[in-house]
Amino acid sequence: MPDIPPAALPAPVRHYLDAHRAHDTTTALASFTPDATVTDDGTTHAGTADIAAWLARAYTAHTRTEILSGGHCDDETHCAVTLRLSGDIPGGEVDLAHSFTLRDGLIYTLTIAPA
Incomplete structure (x- = not known):
């Protein structure tokens, strides 16, 4: 599947990525359904509080x-x-794949894994 420009990504994905980069929890959470799940580093976080x-x-x-x-x-x-993340992370740099499933115009699942 060919890459698309960031502006062509669905709005909830763009809003989440922008908010995450800005460390804006409130805006990032607004991109998720109330019953969303995020799986990162093998751990699943369910619901907005988690x-x-x-x-x-x-x-x-x-x-x-x-x-x-x-x-x-x-x-x-x-x-x-x-x-691509770089900084004071283990190894100094890592590529992470973020897989999104959308429902009702919001993020329903997000899975993050090494690319």
Whole structure:
């Protein structure tokens, strides 16, 4: 699947990525359904309270920069992006695949794994 420009990604994905980069928990959470799940590093976080706690930990765990290095959508509800993270993270740099499932115009599932 060819990459698409970031502006062509669905609005909830763009809003989440922008809010996450800005460490804006309130805006990031507004991108998710109330019953959403996020799976990161093998752990699943369910519901907005659990996702908010995950975001808070993610924002403070490391100092890093994120660069969107690719993105595509298989259909209207399934999109994936690759982010290159660099900074004081283990190994100094990592590419992470973010797979999104959308429902009712919001993120229903987000799975993050090494690309």
